[in-house]
Amino acid sequence: MSAATSNDPRWNLLDGTLPMLVGGELVTDGETSDIVSSRDRRVAGRFAVADEALVERAVATARGAAAGWAGLTGFERGKYLLKIADIMEKHAADFEFLDAIDIGKPVTAVRYSDMPVSLSALAYFAGRAQDLGGRSVEVGDPMVSHRARLEPYGVVLEVLPWNGPLWTGVQRMAAILAAGNVAIMKPSELASASFSYLASLIADVLPPGVLTVLNGRGSQVGAQLVKHPDVAMVSLTGGIETGVRILQDTAAQVKRVSLELGGKNPNIVLDDADLDTAVMWSTMGAFSNSGQICVCGSRVLVQRGIYDAFSARLVEAAKTRVVGDPLLESTEMGPVVGEDHYSKVWSYIDGAIAGGEGELLAGGQRYTEGPLSEGWFVPPTVFGGVDPSCTIAREEVFGPVVTLTPVDDLDEALSIANDTRYGLASGIFTTSVDSAEKAARELQAGQVYVNQWFAPGGLQAPSQGYKTSGLGGVGIEKYLQTKNIFIRSTPGNQ
């Protein structure tokens, strides 16, 4: 691709096999899988992949480490997390590079989003390790006191998605370990570079077995771990079909499962919205990380009075977005993750064009020459006048594709917004407090953004997807089970 980035010394990071971590030791022998760069479709490196025997060994080692880790104080566990944060921070530029190569995420996005989110998660959960809570209630008998004690499950499996492999992985790992569980992390086969690299940096930080990193296909390594009787709890961030599969695979064991799944998130823009604000955030909401964020605002429901002005501005923003080499500082949007996903995104775009699912207003054409034709690049694409029943307005494309649907009023917008199996995120742009409050009450989603898209506070106010977008707990609580303790005092000794 760009000559400016071909001499980057960080290419050396990809010289060897990126490892897994089992029992405190880095594993690079055995099978490997290629890291195919999204920016030019070339093999850039490789990472180690687990076989059945290694998975067995890893679970046994994790199980062996569980009691010792749970027996540490929160302060002690927290100190380990802070040590990991220090190491990560020192290698921040390496993580930028690896995610840019592996999944096409612009270096600036890793620097200003994924890295701070990861570091703050480690610091936050280091503190939470000392404050796990557990309430106490009056139980109606003065001789009996109650307290709830939150306890870890033991071995927790965390199955990661490819769209934010570093921050989703670090955030969940920090919560699992802070809660007193040992963690088995299974990165996506499409995005194993940054977490494998993290494993190589922190292999000797934690007691052996407390953190395990196993790479491989979901249908093999993932499924083996999910079904393993010594894995007490499974947490997935991924697609709905995978979530259903995991529920099926764990049903007979009545295993604890938590699912953070997909979305087709409605963004309502009312006539009284501040146009600049609505356009700025809606552009970010639609095209950040090439639309590969579960909470992206991928269907915009625009009131008719502001429709033309909003549409013109959003189209202009889409056409002027800087698409390019994710290693360049100037790039605002990189490629999508890989060949299969590229084909999937184009099948939605091509299908919408062929089926007349609205008017193509921006993008929608493949890059056929120049550097952008070398990678899995998809231009920011806008369809206008889309009927809400169309496939492009109903299914999660997970690419830089946004639909605009005109609506008469807030009631119509809310009715279309809620007519979906998803319920992850939602938003509204309005200057009316009443409209904002009504939307906040009536939108059926775990998050409602008012006059912004995306939100800080994912750690302090973790969200749960409604409907098929989520299941199970959130935050550190999802990795803890509650024991109610009832203590009867001896008469006379109260």
Ligand code: NAD
């Ligand atoms: P995916 O479901 O294809 O894969 C997710 C993970 O599951 C991967 O690690 C994969 O190897 C593993 N896996 C697949 N089959 C498995 C099986 N049978 N057993 C065990 N593990 C298995 O999802 P993806 O394409 O990597 O991620 C994109 C999806 O994730 C989108 O739907 C997106 O909305 C969702 N997502 C949700 C959130 C959230 O917080 N709600 C965050 C990021 C992404």
